[in-house]
Amino acid sequence: MNVEYRVLGPLEVLRDGVPVAVPAGRCRVLLATLLLRPNRFVSVDELVDRLWDGAPPTLDRAHKTLHEVVRRLRMALGDANRVRTATGGYLAEVGEDDLDLTRFRRLAAEGEFAAALAHWRGGVASNVDSPHLHREDVPPLVEERLVVHGRRIDADLACGRGAELVDELRELTAQHPLREGFWAQLVQALHQAGRSREALAAYEQIRAHLDDELGVEPGRPLRDLHARLLDPGSRPGAPRGLPAVAEHFTGRDAELARLTEAAEAGAAVVITAIDGTAGIGKTALAVKWAHSVADRFPDGRLYADLRGFDPSADPASPAEVLAAFLGAFGVTGGRVPADLPERAALYRSVLAGRRVLVVLDNARDVEQVRPLLPAGPGCVAVITSRNRFTGLVVREGAVPVTLGLLGDDEAVALLTTHLGAARVAAEPDAVADLVAFCGGLPLALAVTASRAADDPGLTLRALVDELAARPMPHVEAVFAASCSRLDPATARLFRLLGATTGPDVSLDAATALDGRRRAEVHRSLQTLARMHLGTEHTPGRYASHDLLRAYARSLPEDERPAAVRRLLEFYLHSVDSADGVLRRSRSDVALSPLPGDVRPVLFDDPAVAAAWCETEHENLLAAVRLAGDHGLHQHAWQLATVMFGYLYLRGRPSERIELTHVALAAARASGDRYAEGVTLHSLANALSALGDFTAADGHYAEALRVREEIGHLHGIAVTLDQWAINHALSGDLAQAKVLHERAVAKRVEQGSPSGLAIALNNYSMTLLALEDFDAALAANDEARAVVEEAGMTDLVASTLDTRGLLHLERGHLDEAVGVFRRVLALPADQLPDAIRVVTLENLAEAHVRAGRAKDALVALEEALRVREDLGNEKVAEQLRARIAELEG
Structure with missing residues (x-):
């Protein structure tokens, strides 16, 4: 006799293929509960809980009824009965091939995914009336089935059957709209089927759905898959910055061949200048060719729109483009030199030995392009411009490709x-x-x-x-x-987009600009892209050709001023949220109330906030200028101010100076003295970072005067402290000491522990430079006491390092070494690279003075590695010379 049990569908018992009638009600609940736990003991209490759906009668009555249900079930099953009694409970004793659930699991474990799934006939125990069972026992089994289903699809994809899977995956993603695994498989299947644009659209669909439903981005596997589709063939971690190929690109065979010929010519760097009038397809040709040869550049593909001819925005500066390119290779923050020649040298160093393709789009002139050219023999640069770059052809050996009108x-x-x-x-x-x-x-x-x-x-x-x-x-x-064919709402959005001055807009920014619901704006943007009145160059980011934006701006639109204000509110409140998690101490900025139809991006993770700022960097710079152009003074100075944390972390003082000039003009135009004090201080800080101490001195003095006039206590303390540091850096230690003393007094008056600790530690450094060791030691002791009392772990490293310097300069070499080693032993989250490398150099100096050259070399070599990672080539070269001196 062959007995078969089934639970992967309606509950069934078959004896030699003939169904056995199982009584409805509690008999079915009992049998299903036991079969869903094959060969496992199930206690009487758990069975009672299932049979009465969590609300049994008295315990004695429930137990008696359970025994009666077991008796009735055994009688109904007859010789097909497999229900066994155990102490305090029961179990269903079945062989591996007697139950469809155990066969499913065995086949899945053997990799026979399709055969395993064939055992499913519908919903688990669908004819069993037990809310508790379907609530507690069934969902894990459904999840188990979905996992196996996904593995079966993975196997099919590995065999190249993507085209056959599209319809199935469309149905699965509709049934499970938040299950990223099925979406990833749909994207892969569409790509295998040669439907890459649909694959990218599917990614954007799940991205938008996750954002709307959960407020999150897709997980890393799906994001990585999306990046590979956009730019295939690159190594893991290599930058993939190319825009998507124009959907209906055609022709230009001769020009494409010319580009390939130039790239294969064997020159150290091949620069291809493409020129022609606006709208002739220079960008489309460059991007098409770049994608066609992408696999030749596994170390990365870089792209920058240099905005050389954008009537609504300034051309991109080489410095900001270099910062973005270096950031794509992981060189960020203080590791990016402020000086343009040093930044360009670091960029060439990073690309040396790599095979990287660099696309420089819409270049204005040779001066804008020259610092961006790689120097490695494996790199190729492609430049598009409306101008002929004769200088590049003559000096750098560029190969010109002149693009004419289509035949x-x-x-x-x-x-x-x-x-x-x-x-x-x-x-x-x-x-x-x-x-x-x-x-x-x-x-x-x-x-x-x-x-x-x-x-x-x-x-x-x-x-x-x-x-x-x-x-x-x-x-x-x-x-x-x-x-004229657009619906009124989409036509209005087209006109509003003409007011933007950044290189593109995200769906979130466009929603703020428009004021409608996100889904409605998304449909309008898709319509504009379909009709070539805009492009979705990457999923969720939209751009317009210069000619289209100029045409959009020429059209009358009464709502444009209100839309610009909404867009600026979006950027302002989003960056303010990012700034709040990126820096510990900042001046309070009282933002205007957020309009109800604007939803900013909010952050609680510094890494996510910094990444968003990096993506929106050029748009944020453009937004500050846009606010200034529209006379929205409060938006101009506040937006510039809340960007400073990000710009400081990314090591971009030159951009801070540019923005602060705009912010200062706006503050003065609005008569806002608080804003004037904030922006004057920021301008002085940026100038000091660039080494222009004299100019910084004047702005610090003016900032202090303004802040004292309005009684801004926090601002007064910060300006005094930073002004003192500026004097110390310029060599005026006496004046630095006076300002430090005033700063410490203001911090005491303010009652800010972190501010007081920073001011005391800075004061200690100046006293050390003055060789007033006892006073320096007292100031450092006080700073460390404040840090310890307030539990400010992020300030431990800086105050300890100062303590080590005090020992070093007093000749207490062993004590200095001990303190420096304590600093270097701190957890990574308490020891920024900027402090670690200085401490290593200080440790090396202590060893040198103690006559321990080998120990000094170990510290200096580690410091050199950190300096190289930070991208500070000038200091790194000094360290190499010092190492060579000690080795000699």
Whole structure:
């Protein structure tokens, strides 16, 4: 006799293939509970809990009823009964092949995923009426099935069956919209099927859904998969900065071949300058070619829009582009030199020995480009510009590729990719007239084709007549015709996007600009991208061609000022949230109340906050300028001010100076004295960081005067302390001491433990420089006592290091070594690299003075490694010289 039990679907018992009737009610609940725990003891109490769904009668009655249910079940099963009695409970004793659940698990363990899943016939024990069982026992089994299902799909994907899996995965992602594994498999399947654009759209769908439902981003596996799809072939961790290829790119075969020929020419650095008029397809060609050769550059692909001809924004400075490129390779913060030549030298050093492709888009002139050129033989740079770069051709050996208008055949091919061969062939004369009207300009042709594709009933002849009837330049007529087909809300968003001055907008920023619901704005952005009135260059980030933005700005729009204000509020409150987790001490900035239709990005993780600021960096700089241009003075100075924490951490004092000038002008224009004090202090701080101590001195004095006039106690203390440091750095130690004493007094008056500890420690350093050792020791003792009492672990390293210096300068060498080693033994989260490397150098000096050259070399070599990691080449070279001196 063969007995088979089934729970992966309706509960069933088969004897020699014939169903055995199992009584409904508690008999089925009992059998299902035991079979879901095959060969495992189940206590009487747990069974009672299941049979009465957590609310049994008196214990004695429940136990008696349970025994009766067991008796009835055994009678119904007859010789198919496998219910066994154990002390204090029961179990279902079944062989591995007697129960579908155990067969499912065995086959899954053997990798036979499809065979395992074949045992599922529906919902687990679907004919068993037990809310408790379905609430407690069934969900883990459903999860088990989903895991096996995912493994079966992984196996199919590994065999290249992506095209066959798309429909199944569409259904699974609809049923489980927050299960990232199925979304990742859908993205892979679409990519395998050659539907890369749909794959990227699927990623954006789950990204937006997770954001809307949970307020989180996709997990790292899905993000990494997305990055590989955007830029395949790179090594793990290599930067992948290329935008997506234009969907309907066609033609340009000769130019693509010329680019490949230039890259293979064997020069140390091949620079290809692509020039031509606006809208001719320079960026599309460069990006298309870059993707086609991406696998030749496994160490990274870098991209920067240099904004050389953007009428609404300043060209990107080489310094800010270099900072972004270095950041892509993990060189950030204080590791990025402030000086442009040093920054460029570090960049070339980082790329040396690597194979990296650098795409510099929309370059203004040779001076903007030259610092960005790599020097390694495995690197290639591609530059696009409307100007001819004769200097690069002559001096650097650039290979010029001049891009002209599309020929008639290429233009027709482009229209065919949009409209299909049949529609193009049906109206050859109208197609010729369309090509002539667009003048061979790819942007105009793409927008026109999208207009026709959006209205299949429109004849191409009617479209030609519509365009010709518009009394305006041909390119504007093309844009106007497409805009006329937009729904009112999307047309309004197109006009509002013309007011933006950054390189792109995120979906969150566009939502703030527009004021509608996020999903509605997303649909409008997708419509604009579909009609080539914008591009989604990476999922969730949208950009417009310069010509389109200029056209959008030329259109009347009454709501533009209010939209700009909403956009600035979004950036302001988002950056303020980031700044709050990026720095410990900052001046209070009383932001204006957040409008109800603006949802900023909020942060509680410094790493996430810094990454968001890095992504939005150029947009934030543009937002400050935009606020200034629109006379929104409060937004201008506040936005610049709350950016300082991020800019300081990223080591960008030159950008702080630029922004602070805008903020200071806004503060003064609004008559806001508090804002004026904040921005004057920030300007002085940035100037001091660049070594311009004289200019910084004047601004510190003015900041202090303003803050004293308004009674800003915290601001007075901070300015006094920083002004004292500026004097010490410039060599005026006597004045530094006076200012330090005033700063300490103000911190005591303010009652800020952290501020007092910092001020005392800084004062101690100046006293040390003055060789007033006893006073320096007393100040340091007081600083350390404050730190210890307040439990400020982040200040332990700096105050201890100062203590070691005091011992060193007094000749107490063994005590100095002991203190420096205590600093270096601190946990990593209490010992920033900037302090660690200084302590290593101080330790080395202590060993040298004690005559222990070998110990000094060990410390200096470690310090050199840190300096190299920090990207401070000038100091690193000094350390190499010192090491060589000691070794000699």
